[in-house]
Structure formats: structure tokens, C-alpha cells
Amino acid sequence: MQIKTAEFIVSNQEVFKCPNNQIPEYAFIGRSNVGKSSLINMLTNQKRLAKTSGRPGKTQLINHFLINKEWFLVDLPGYGYARVSKSAKKIFQKFITTYFKERKQLVSAFVLVDIRHEPQSVDLAFMQWLGEYEIPFSIIFTKADKLRPKAIEKHIQSYKNKLLEFWEEMPNYFTTSSTNYLGKEALLNYISGVNNELSIKTNKSPFQ
Numbered sequence: 172m173q174i175k176t177a178e179f180i181v182s183n184q185e186v187f188k189c190p191n192n193q194i195p196e197y198a199f200i201g202r203s204n205v206g207k208s209s210l211i212n213m214l215t216n217q218k219r220l221a222k223t224s225g226r227p228g229k230t231q232l233i234n235h236f237l238i239n240k241e242w243f244l245v246d247l248p249g250y251g252y253a254r255v256s257k258s259a260k261k262i263f264q265k266f267i268t269t270y271f272k273e274r275k276q277l278v279s280a281f282v283l284v285d286i287r288h289e290p291q292s293v294d295l296a297f298m299q300w301l302g303e304y305e306i307p308f309s310i311i312f313t314k315a316d317k318l319r320p321k322a323i324e325k326h327i328q329s330y331k332n333k334l335l336e337f338w339e340e341m342p343n344y345f346t347t348s349s350t351n352y353l354g355k356e357a358l359l360n361y362i363s364g365v366n367n368e369l370s371i372k373t374n375k376s377p378f379q
């Protein structure tokens with residue numbers, strides 16, 4: 172997929188105020204500082220579409236970006252800076268869980284994790300929660316340029332091992348770097364493939 176246009180549309184703190192149309196959307200979420208803003212800017216060929224983080228947790232907003240006038244890229248607030256030891260309910264602000272439970276336009280989530288780190292309980296808890304609510308998601312490993320190829324493999328394998336303690340199979344995943352564009356094509360092609368399937372299923376453009 173070529174990105175022709177990427178426009179900021181609206182920021183909301185309340186799910187019911189989000190765009191009221193049938194445009195399919197893909198939500199990007201992860202712990203603060205995971206590289207989410209950098210990834211969104213890399214994917215959309217923009218320098219500052221998503222704001223790279225200053226103070227973690229400053230912006231608690233659901234941000235809608237319209238891509239190619241066809242689909243929404245949704246930038247959700249970073250999580251994990253709240254008291255991580257508490258239950259998932261307390262970690263994930265209510266409006267984030269409300270977004271996932273109620274947003275009919277959501278096609279799939281992307282959970283970002285820093286490829287260098289051991290699996291973090293907050294991320295595992297969040298994926299578990301998505302699974303319980305049957306919300307499709309993929310994992311995006313970020314900052315792969317910080318590791319050598321062998322180490323990338325090793326880290327992904329140990330992540331897989333951890334996930335397979337809870338999951339029957341490894342969720343779909345992408346390995347990315349915002350500095351060297353690794354994973355950009357794969358990720359955008361994946362989204363365009365899902366969008367095509369959606370339009371075939373509904374036998375009309377899902378973008379109206």
C-alpha cells in the first residue's frame with residue numbers, strides 16, 4: 172500500500188464522540204515510550220503526524236488519522252505508567268477498554284512492544300484481555316534496529332515461548348524499526364489485504 176494522504180481528523184476522550192461512519196479502523200497501542208508515535212510517522216511518511224512523546228501519559232486521547240481516505244489509523248494513549256502492579260482494570264483507563272469493547276468500526280489492534288525487553292506483564296495482561304473480548308490483534312515489535320539480526324530472532328523466540336504459555340498459537344506479528352523502515356511494507360500490505368477482504372465480504376466499499 173502506498174500512503175497518498177494521511178490527515179489528522181479528531182481527538183476524543185470519549186468513545187461515543189469518535190467519528191460516526193463505517194470507515195474501518197486499526198488501533199495502535201502500547202506502553203509509553205515503546206515507539207508508537209515514531210512508528211505512525213514512519214508508516215505515514217510524516218515527521219509529526221503523531222507527536223513523539225514528551226511527558227508520558229500527557230495526552231490521554233483517542234486520535235483518528237484518515238489514511239488514503241480509506242481507513243482510520245487510531246492512535247491510542249500509551250499505557251503502563253499507572254500503577255502497573257494493580258489489576259488490568261486499573262492500568263488501562265476505562266475509556267481505552269470502552270473503546271475496544273464498543274467501537275464497531277475497529278477491525279484489528281496492533282499491540283506494540285519494544286523488541287529489546289523481556290515480555291512485560293502489563294502487555295501480556297492486555298493481550299489476554301483482548302483475547303477474552305475476542306478482539307483481533309497483531310503484535311508489533313519496535314526498535315529492531317537496536318538489535319543485531321541474531322538477537323532479533325532470539326528475542327522474538329523468547330517472546331513466543333512466553334506467549335505460548337497462555338496462547339495456543341503465536342499471534343500474528345511484525346518486526347519493525349522506525350529508523351530504518353523495517354516492517355513498513357509488510358504492515359501496510361497486511362492492512363490493505365484486510366481492507367480488501369472486508370470490501371469483498373460486504374460486496375461494497377467499506378469506506379463510505
Ligand code: GDP
Nearest residue numbers: 203204205206207208209223224314348349350
Ligand atoms: P511513544 O511514547 O510510544 O509514542 O514513543 P516515541 O515514538 O515517542 O519514541 C520514544 C523514544 O524511542 C524516542 O526517543 C524515539 O526516538 C525512540 N524510538 C522510537 N522508535 C524507534 C526505533 O525504531 N529505533 C530507535 N533506535 N529508536 C526509536
